[in-house]
Amino acid sequence: MALLAGVSGFLILEQQASGALKHTLEQALANRVDTHRLAIEQAVTSTRLIATRPDIERGLKRLVDAPDNTATLAALRNSVGGFLAVGFSGVTLYDFAGRRVAQVGQFAPATDWRLPLNKPYHTELLWHNGVFLRVQAWLFDGKRQIGVVEAERPATLLTQSLRDIRGI
16 A cells, blocks of 8 residues: 555656646747747847938938939948947948948858748848848838848857757
């Protein structure tokens, strides 16, 4: 009887411990997924903020009428200069015709490891000694396209998460 009671008690405790561990692991995975999703959303939002800066919009609108205006091109180059200080590794502006009019920083080299994401803008994850998030946002003036902003930033949180297998 004592043996039966001991085995029964052990089985009940094992089921409770297994259920608690499963719940903890599911919660850890859900937290990790939420963290990744928020990091991606933040990068997309940051790129959208670049694209909607008034000085950039004004400059790209001016280029539609005067594509070779050197003062406008210089102003656009000056406008993108500060984005490296806020976490971007590279930012490029293209005009309505797809011409690169300004670029700062360095983009990750072409890689075979690309993962397109289902976002409102063209968004993809890249791997080059770590995860990078690249976003392209199109700028419109009414119905006409006036330019494209392409921005890339290292996704250090995602890289650390992929390298840290605890809790998976």
